Each structure stands twice: as structure tokens, then as C-alpha cells.
Amino acid sequence: MAGSIRISRWIVAAxxxxxxxxxxxxxxxxxxxxxxxxxxxxxxxxxxxxxxxVSDFQCPYCRQGARDVLPKVYKKxxxxxxxELIYLAMPLQMHSQAFRAAQVAACANDQNKFWDxxxxxxxxxxxxxxxxxxxYAEELELDMPAFQKCISGRGHDGEIRKSIRVAQNLGxxxxxxxxxxxxxxxxxxxxxxxxxxxxxxYEEFEKKLxxxxxxx
Numbered sequence: 117m118a119g120s121i122r123i124s125r126w127i128v129a130a131x132x133x134x135x136x137x138x139x140x141x142x143x144x145x146x147x148x149x150x151x152x153x154x155x156x157x158x159x160x161x162x163x164x165x166x167x168x169x170v171s172d173f174q175c176p177y178c179r180q181g182a183r184d185v186l187p188k189v190y191k192k193x194x195x196x197x198x199x200e201l202i203y204l205a206m207p208l209q210m211h212s213q214a215f216r217a218a219q220v221a222a223c224a225n226d227q228n229k230f231w232d233x234x235x236x237x238x239x240x241x242x243x244x245x246x247x248x249x250x251x252y253a254e255e256l257e258l259d260m261p262a263f264q265k266c267i268s269g270r271g272h273d274g275e276i277r278k279s280i281r282v283a284q285n286l287g288x289x290x291x292x293x294x295x296x297x298x299x300x301x302x303x304x305x306x307x308x309x310x311x312x313x314x315x316x317x318y319e320e321f322e323k324k325l326x327x328x329x330x331x332x
Contacts, residue, residue, distance in 0.1 A: 146308055150282055152202050153304040154275065156221075156230040158190070159200035165328055166306045167193070167321075168202045168295035170283050173217035173237045173244070175208065177315040178292040182238040188318045193325055200299075202306075203234065205279045206291055213244040215276065220249045222272035223263050229256045290314075296324055 152166070167189060171178040186201075193199035205221070207214030217237050224233035236252045237244070246267075253263045266272070283293070286308075296310040310324050 145286065146310070148286060148308045149300060149305045150286070150308070151304050152204075152306050155279070156203040156225050156234075157200055158194055158202075158231055160195060160197040163198055163200045164298050164332070165193075165199045165325070166202055166295075166297045166299060167199050167325065168204050168297065168306070170204045170206050170288055170291060170293040170295060172206055172208050172211055172214045172291040173221065173240075174211035174214040175291045179238045180315055181292045181294075182234070185316075185318045185321060189321055189325070192322065198329060199325060203230070204283060204295075205276050206283045206288065206293075207276065207280070208291060217244045217249075218276045219267060219270065219272055220244070220252070222276065223266035224253065224256065224258060226266055227258050227262070229258060232256050294321065296328060298328070 152168070169181075169186065171182070173179075189199070190201065194201050203221075205218040207218045217240075221230055221233050221237060224230055233252060233256060236255070237249075240248065249267075250260070250264070253260060286295075290313070292315060294312040295306075295308050296312075297306040297308045299306055309328060312320060312324065
């Protein structure tokens with residue numbers, strides 16, 4: 117019964133996201149190729165299959181996915197060397213602190229702590245006040261002068277906006293959005309094979325990833 121209630125809650129959340137998302141035009145076209153050079157990545161070995169999290173740190177459904185889905189994807193597919201996990205930032209204008217949160221994560225990435233900061237930011241409830249994000253940086257034992265200089269210098273603004281354009285060019289207008297693809301040999305591009313729009317239970321991702329691995 118508890119499992120049924122949990123899945124029902126996910127379905128309701130997904131329906132809300134779908135209603136709020138764009139309703140016209142093609143999006144996340146299968147077969148499209150995008151460059152993933154420079155995006156935060158987590159992998160073991162050299163897997164061909166890629167799972168791209170298109171996300172906004174202030175989005176409650178993104179937080180739900182980051183806390184309930186990604187740990188399971190990591191355990192079954194990433195840690196076992198089957199899938200590479202990549203993050204594509206898409207802070208939405210409707211979320212006033214989302215762009216700052218993306219800056220914080222990018223500055224943590226400079227010190228190889230992106231995924232640690234990713235986890236902490238998704239534990240936040242969306243405030244992302246400077247004092248709080250500095251506390252996260254201290255918790256991760258970052259070089260604080262370098263971190264503060266990175267934040268104040270806004271050196272990652274350009275790459276965050278580029279990440280947003282990549283998502284928008286695919287027709288993505290809401291978060292969370294997950295792209296499943298395969299690396300194109302000999303470069304830094306990924307060909308999109310499948311996608312999941314909105315908040316769905318882990319089982320949906322597991323089914324799609326297993327199908328792609330089986331068709332390799």
C-alpha cells in the first residue's frame with residue numbers, strides 16, 4: 117500500500133509538471149546531437165550510454181528527482197560503469213535564486229566538488245542566501261577565498277547561459293527533464309535516444325536505461 121501511495125504521488129507531480137510545461141512543438145528530438153564538453157560528469161570507466169539531468173536547483177520536482185531517483189540511478193548504472201551521469205543547468209526565470217545556485221555549483225566544480233554541492237543545494241529549500249551557500253562551501257572544505265572570488269566575479273555566467281540555450285534549442289522549457297543518449301565516437305557529442313519529461317518514479321528510468329543497454 118505504501119508503494120502504491122508513493123507512486124501515485126509521483127504521477128500527480130508528473131502531471132502538474134506536464135501541465136506547466138510547453139504544450140506545442142517538438143522537443144528533445146530523438147537523434148539530435150549536443151556537445152557535453154565541460155559539463156559536470158560522473159562515471160566509472162568509459163560508458164557509452166549517458167544520462168543527462170536538465171535541472172534547476174530551486175525547482176521542487178528537480179529536488180524530488182535528485183533525492184529519490186538519482187541515488188538509485190547512480191547505484192545501479194553509474195557506479196557499475198554502465199552509464200555516465202551529466203548535469204546540464206537550466207535555471208528558470210521564474211525562480212529568483214536558481215541562477216545564483218547554478219553559479220555556486222559551477223564554482224564548486226572548479227574545485228572538483230560539483231556533485232557534493234549538487235547534493236547540498238538540493239537539500240536546501242530554495243533560499244540559497246550567501247551565508248548558507250558559504251556554509252556549504254565550508255562544509256565541503258573548499259578554498260574559500262577562491263570560491264568567493266568565483267562567485268563575485270560571475271565567471272561562469274556565460275557557460276550557464278550557454279547551457280540554458282542548449283536546453284532551449286532542444287525545445288525544453290520546463291524542469292526536470294532527463295535526456296538519455298549515447299556518446300558519439302571520437303568526440304564530445306551525445307546523440308539523444310530517449311527522454312523523460314517531468315517527475316516520474318525511478319522504475320521509469322530503469323526501464324528506459326535497461327532497454328538502451330540491451331539494444332547496444
